[in-house]
Amino acid sequence: MKVIVIAKTLITSISILALFTPRQANAQLVPQPWVSVGGKNGDVTYAIGARALGLGIELGVGSGGATGVDVLKFFSLPFSDLAPTV
Numbered sequence: 001m002k003v004i005v006i007a008k009t010l011i012t013s014i015s016i017l018a019l020f021t022p023r024q025a026n027a028q029l030v031p032q033p034w035v036s037v038g039g040k041n042g043d044v045t046y047a048i049g050a051r052a053l054g055l056g057i058e059l060g061v062g063s064g065g066a067t068g069v070d071v072l073k074f075f076s077l078p079f080s081d082l083a084p085t086v
Contacts, residue, residue, distance in 0.1 A: 031052040038045045049058030049070075056072035 031050040033048065033050045036047045036049070038047075043063045045060055045062040047058050047060035049056055049072075051072070051074060054074050056074060058070040058072065060068045060070070062068070
C-alpha cells in the first residue's frame with residue numbers, strides 16, 4: 001500500500017513540475033561573460049565567469065597562487081522592472 005501511494009505521489013509531483021517548468025528564451029542560449037575584482041586585507045582576487053541557460057561558472061585566482069571555481073544557479077525574480085511607472 002505504501003509503495004503505491006509513494007509511486008502515485010512521485011508521478012504527480014514530476015508531472016506538475018514538468019507542467020510549470022518555464023521555457024527558455026533564445027537570449028539565454030548566448031553566454032554572458034563577466035569579470036570581477038575583489039580585495040580584502042590587502043589581498044586582491046580576480047575572477048572571470050560566464051552565464052548560460054540559467055547556470056554559471058566562475059574561475060577565480062587569488063594571492064599566493066590560490067584558485068577556485070564556483071558553479072552558480074540563477075533565479076528569475078517574480079517582477080520584471082524595478083523602476084516605478086510615471
